[in-house]
Amino acid sequence: MARTGHTRDKVDNAGFPSNVSQDVVKEYMAAVLQMLSGMANTALSGAYEVESDNGASAIAASVLGNLSFIFAPFATAWMDAATDDVSCLIKMAIDASGNLGTAICIAESSTLPVPD
Secondary structure (H helix, E strand, O other), rough: OOOOOOOOOOOOOOOOOOOOOOOHHHHHHHHHHHHHHHOOOOOOOOHHHHHHOOOOHHHHHHHHOOOOHHHHHOOHHHHHHOOOHHHHHHHHHHHHHHHHHHHHHHHHHHOOOOOO
16 A cells, blocks of 8 residues: 555665665655755844844744755655654644744734834
8 A cells, every 4th residue: 555645666675664765865865955954044044034133023934934944854755654654744734834824924024114
């Protein structure tokens, strides 16, 4: 039976979950690189918002907008197999709340008065 989102043939390799291929770049490095770039983007955009004195809504929008990238490994096949689908549920909740929170924060920060 194929798992949702992971329909490739199951490969039984020593040290790997049965539904994860041995393509290390595709299965492991891409999500970790996305996580690292999301962390760097969060730090830099947060620092920029603080330096520009854009307020708490703009800082929160920068942080919430990057949560999906920071938690990218939670949606991988290997993490999904190791946690019995719990990581995908957590990632889905983070994506939904992060995106909604970002939209609210952007709307709030764009309605604030602009200093002269």
